[in-house]
Amino acid sequence: MSDKKNIITIDGPAGSGKSTIAKILARELRFNYIDTGAMYRAITLLAIRNGVDPEDEETIVGLAKKSVIKLDSSSADENSYTSINLNNENVTMDIRSAEVGAAVSIVSKLSGVRKHLVEIQRSLTSNGNAILEGRDTGSVVCPNAILKIYLTASLKERIKRRKLQLKGKGQASDDAAIKREIQNRDRIDSTRKDSPLIIPENGVIIDTSKMAIKEVVEKIKNLYNERTDFKNKA
Ligand code: DC
Numbered sequence: 668m669s670d671k672k673n674i675i676t677i678d679g680p681a682g683s684g685k686s687t688i689a690k691i692l693a694r695e696l697r698f699n700y701i702d703t704g705a706m707y708r709a710i711t712l713l714a715i716r717n718g719v720d721p722e723d724e725e726t727i728v729g730l731a732k733k734s735v736i737k738l739d740s741s742s743a744d745e746n747s748y749t750s751i752n753l754n755n756e757n758v759t760m761d762i763r764s765a766e767v768g769a770a771v772s773i774v775s776k777l778s779g780v781r782k783h784l785v786e787i788q789r790s791l792t793s794n795g796n797a798i799l800e801g802r803d804t805g806s807v808v809c810p811n812a813i814l815k816i817y818l819t820a821s822l823k824e825r826i827k828r829r830k831l832q833l834k835g836k837g838q839a840s841d842d843a844a845i846k847r848e849i850q851n852r853d854r855i856d857s858t859r860k861d862s863p864l865i866i867p868e869n870g871v872i873i874d875t876s877k878m879a880i881k882e883v884v885e886k887i888k889n890l891y892n893e894r895t896d897f898k899n900k901a
């Protein structure tokens with residue numbers, strides 16, 4: 668157990684509650700919050716802005732390697748996004764556009780993009796005390812994390828949450844379109860060849876469909892405390 672890093676990973680499908688939970692936990696545990704999805708979104712934005720086809724791996728990897736992505740989660744609370752800087756420009760809201768949302772699953776299939784971002788993500792966690800959130804953070808990025816969570820929720824609940832999120836942003840929503848978007852992302856994210864969304868080895872599955880946010884946070888904190896107690900006694 669002693670080689671386990673003080674890192675918590677949270678993976679799961681869109682709408683399972685990962686970001687909200689990860690941000691609260693990071694604040695309460697004083698951990699660094701690493702939103703890996705935001706990094707895939709930033710590379711996708713880079714491709715769109717440069718007019719590159721989202722499947723053109725070589726060009727996208729070339730652009731990514733010449734770029735600097737910075738995450739600043741210091742002010743992130745559960746109602747705001749991690750602040751993202753791409754080549755010194757704040758793109759926090761740009762990476763949340765529908766256009767980026769539609770292309771991000773395609774760009775994140777590219778192995779070269781994944782390799783590049785996984786390296787950055789690992790360097791961000793080298794000091795421990797981090798919470799990573801994404802699709803492969805427990806299976807690929809930090810398989811040695813002290814606690815690996817797989818969050819999930821029913822499709823119905825995930826549609827409801829996405830609707831609320833859009834409403835909060837003052838955007839119109841259509842149930843059928845949201846359902847299609849979520850199912851499409853689930854399919855691409857879990858069937859891609861490189862680092863598909865899976866339950867990581869020794870991962871703890873938490874179905875959040877009928878749980879309040881607070882309950883999920885407490886459950887993860889208890890699991891984390893049990894593991895660190897065990898580690899300190901070992
Ligand atoms: O968590 P999100 O919705 O912001 O993630 C956007 C996309 O990025 C998601 O559909 C798949 C991809 N992604 C990934 O492939 N691996 C990660 N670790 C995180 C996100």
